[in-house]
Amino acid sequence: MESLNALLQGMGLMHLGAGQAIMLLVSLLLLWLAIAKKFEPLLLLPIGFGGLLSNIPEAGMALTALESLLAHHDAGQLAVIAAKLNCAPDVHAIKEALALALPSVQNQMENLAVDMGYTPGVLALFYKVAIGSGVAPLVIFMGVGAMTDFGPLLANPRTLLLGAAAQFGIFATVLGALTLNYFGLIAFTLPQAAAIGIIGGADGPTAIYLSGKLAPELLGAIAVAAYSYMALVPLIQPPIMRALTTETERKIRMVQLRTVSKREKILFPVVLLLLVALLLPDAAPLLGMFCFGNLMRESGVVERLSDTVQNGLINIVTIFLGLSVGAKLVADKFLQPQTLGILLLGVVAFGIGTAAGVLMAKLLNLCSKNKINPLIGSAGVSAVPMAARVSNKVGLESDAQNFLL
Template sequence: MENILAMVRDFGLFHLQWGQGIMILVGLVLLYLAIVKRFEPLLLVPIGFGGILSNLPDAGLAMSAIENAVYAAKPEVMTAFSEVLQLSSYMPADIKQALSSATPLQMTTLHLLAEQYQYSDGMLYLFYSIAIASGAGPLIIFMGVGAMTDFGPLLANPKTLLLGAAAQFGIFTTVLGALALSSLGVMDFSVAQAAAIGIIGGADGPTAIYVSSMLAPELLGAIAVAAYSYMALVPMIQPPIMRALTTQEERKIQMQQLRQVHKLEKIGFPLLLLILIALLLPSATPLLGMFCFGNLMRECGVVERLSDTAQNALINIVTIFLGLSVGSKLMADKFLQPQTIGILVLGIVAFCVGTAAGVLMAKLMNRFSTTKLNPLIGSAGVSAVPMAARVSNKVGLEANAQNFLLMHAMGPNVAGVIGSAVAAGVMIKYVMG
């Protein structure tokens, strides 16, 4: 009878904290949005499921061996940990606080101690360490995106590169906004955290994950959820801004058919782009290097198998583990913070400012050019590929049934991918030196 009662007391239900309950509901909401509403299902399904797994009571799937040992709080383990950390207190809360300032040698010793007491790293923690903490996951995703990208529309109309650059204005505006909120005492964001939040404005999920994992890993869950949620909401967020900033006549502008781009141009462009970025901004080389490599595999025509693998099997496999890894950062103690609200608000501001900046840049360019651009394609400068380009095309067709802007909008759209990677490099260089 005592054994049965002990087993019942060990049920996770009796150890469920209110924060874990809320985050399990958040995970279910993400799954609902992905499955029923089709909001970025490829990412939100694994993120939502990972969020549920990481908040299951006493499972410890998203915690390291050290964190699992501290959570269990066995007296003999706490005594051993406090000796390593040179603490007079054996309380788990004090030990947890001391871990944030522990030296690498102390962390290694604690990890060995935890393993000796039969504690191990959780499954999601291992996924995060391999896929995100190492930086490998987002980089492989970028390679796959490069293999799926056609630079033809950009090469056929190079000035649309300026639209992609202008759309990154939302990133830097939001960084300044986050720092302003901190200086006013409304929020408490460091420079590194502000830089990571600003990247949401690029509407590029892999870049947001890559930057936040390097600059603000404690905010990665909220930043990733915000980035992919707003990417899914592009058809709802962008059209009102586009209509507000353009006249009916501007939306009716028909653009000339794009010229045919030579194969050699498509092969040479990723190589030239990589060399140029590597010489001017080395910190952006990892992202753009993998992006250019994927694109070269696509365009060179001699490695179809590798290109097909990068576009399909490889990117799908990595997406699964990347999503679960992001979900591991949706633990209640990390996500249920006042900063999360600030991230969600600043993220939508970044996205809106980026959209508006692209449209306004197109209007400005029309003042100095005889060949008019339809300002609607400026909104595609955010790197939500190809959704932002489709939105530009849809709004254009509403104004003029003969106005097919999709291929024209793909130019600034792929330029936005380059722009967000460059902006990420600037942030990393500025913050990390």
């Protein structure tokens, strides 16, 4: 009987909590959306599978060495950690002390747990290397840069304002998060509000990069919200676009763009990097990788490197990035009131960004002879290429010969 009891206690099913069961269902939902509905499958599939692995009881695949120590509940080991943190020797008190501790102290406690014989799970290692270091989003930005053609922007620089206007969603989300905190509805700190605000930019890698820096405890919810809403762009944007434009405006045909020279395309990423990075050094990592990827594409002298970045490299990094995000879908971190607030603020951010882009296009038309179809304003959000396809589709509904893409 003792052997049978030991066998049963060793089964993960015997330790399955309600929170883990819910997160397993959430992870299965993400997999279904990726496979059956093809909603951002390149990231939702590894994120969903990472969520499954993270919530398997007793596996500890998403736990750091220190988290594994705390989950083990060894009184002697807890006392050692508590003495270092100068707090009570119980798990709750230690977690609170760690949340307030400096990163250097947190690293010391992690190393101490390793010395006690605990090891981080494989997903925790993926997270540390891919997101904790910031490497994965940067490499993805390099790949996106290598796939981007700035020709249309250089031929019609006014459209830059459409992208700028669409970023109003970011500021609206930050203010919304701080408002929820002010009225005591959902608690958000300023760094957390800033991390949530990036959802309004509709840019997954940026959201992951900044969340990892500003609010790693919210990274799972922010990443899931960002990529889910990016996939839902065909449902979110069209009603807003139709509400803010007339039938006549949707039929506007834009004039043929001028031809952009190769020299312009080569100089643009270099000049862009120098101008922006010198003014905003904090933007240099993301922008630098983006411009480097674009320069490889436009220079024409490193086609092998450009092809590798656009295909093999970005695909490999996407796998590890998705699994790393899935590591943050553990029940005790994801099932919080903040998650509901993040999901709500995310959809509002997308709506405001779309509306701002369309309204900016209408404003530009008031002071220009060469009219811009306001529908392309919605493509100012960074949900590439879905937003551009939606603009083209809505335009074709009004004029079957008007190809905005």
